[in-house]
Amino acid sequence: MPKPGETIHSKEMFTSGGGKGANQAIAAARNGGNVNFIGAVGNDNSGKALVELLGQDKIETKGIKQLESTRTGSAYVNVNDEGENSIIIYGGANQLITDEHIIEMNNLIEESDYVIAQFETNLSSIEKTFEIAKEMGVTTILNPAPAKRVIPKNIIQLTDILIPNETELETIVGSKITNEAELIKSVHAIHEMGIKIVIVTLGSKGVFYSIYNGDSGFVPALKVKAIDTTAAGDTFIGTFAAKLRSDLSNINDAIAYGNRAASLTVQRYGAQTSIPYKSEINME
Structure with a gap:
């Protein structure tokens, strides 16, 4: 990132569909998941394009509300020579989703095995979504990104699986x-807050997972040359959820699958353009 008063050149620039929720939905859909999407876009070309991109991957988009009062959320991603990224987010329509909209979409939640939420939407809508999910016996997965120092207690109590990266975990625990x-x-410390399953993505070091009063361990990452880590975590989360059985009995295999999928993502540029299909992922 440039320092104050500094101007720097970029080697190249392009536009791609993105957003953590959309990336995770596409990763799940490309790897066998039957995906419903609940969210909001503005009445602009970006919003129309994003809905169209989701539809191309056969994602159900009737849960997406078009808002007249704001623009579609955007992210500005800077990638350095090592393939690592830094991101600035404009929340836009994502931040204006209402509890009423979530309630209207409760049938989409009810027919799901998992509900995944991120902090690119407002906290009230996440809490309402998770409340409905828990009432209906649906497993809740929270990706606490962008990181927040304090996660409301109600959301923590409604979360079954937390999937932060290392930086996000540091922010939550404060160390x-x-x-x-x-x-x-x-x-x-996360377990003590009441969350049963914690899965920490560690980039090139792989993944650490822990089940409260159960298994824990590291799943190593594949050795690849990363050129752009954008959407790697989203790819892991989406493909992990697509492979995870409803009784959570294959969590190790689902993590390994997510790791392999993410290893392909980091070898490509872009967000949704870099997410692999099931046919590309060799688990042998």
């Missing part, structure tokens, strides 16, 4: 993670 012991301590 730096520099080694394995600190990572495990931080995950245990």
Whole structure:
């Protein structure tokens, strides 16, 4: 990122469909998931394009509300020479989803095995979505991104599976993670908040998972040359959910599948353009 008063050149620039929720939905759909999408866009060309992109992957879009009063959310992604990114987000329509809209879409929640939410939408809509999901016996997955120092207690109590990256975990627990012991301590702190399953994505180091009073361990990442890490975490979450059985009995296999999918994503540029299809992922 340029410093104040500094102007720097970019080697290239392009526009791609994105958004954490949309990326995760597309990753799930491309890997066997039957996906419903609940959200909001503005009455603009970007909103129309995003809905069309979701439809191309056979994602049900009737849960997307078009708002006249604002623009579609956008993200501005800077990628350095090592393939690592930094992102600035304009929330737009995402931040204006109402509880009433969520209630109107409760049938989409009821027919799902999992509901995945991110912090690109407002907290009230997440809480209402998770309330409905829990009433209907649907497993809730929270991706706490962009990171927040304080997650409302009600949302924590309604979350079954938390999937942060390392930076997001540090933000939630309020301490730096520099080694394995600190990572495990931080995950245990999340368990103490009441969340049963924690899965931490660690980039090139893979994934650490922990089930309260159950299994825990590292699943290593594949060794690849990353050129753009945009949507890698989203790819992991979407493909993990697509492969996870409703009784959670194959969590290790689902994590391994998500890892392999993400390893393909980081070898390509863009967000949704980089997300692999099931036919590309070889688990042998």
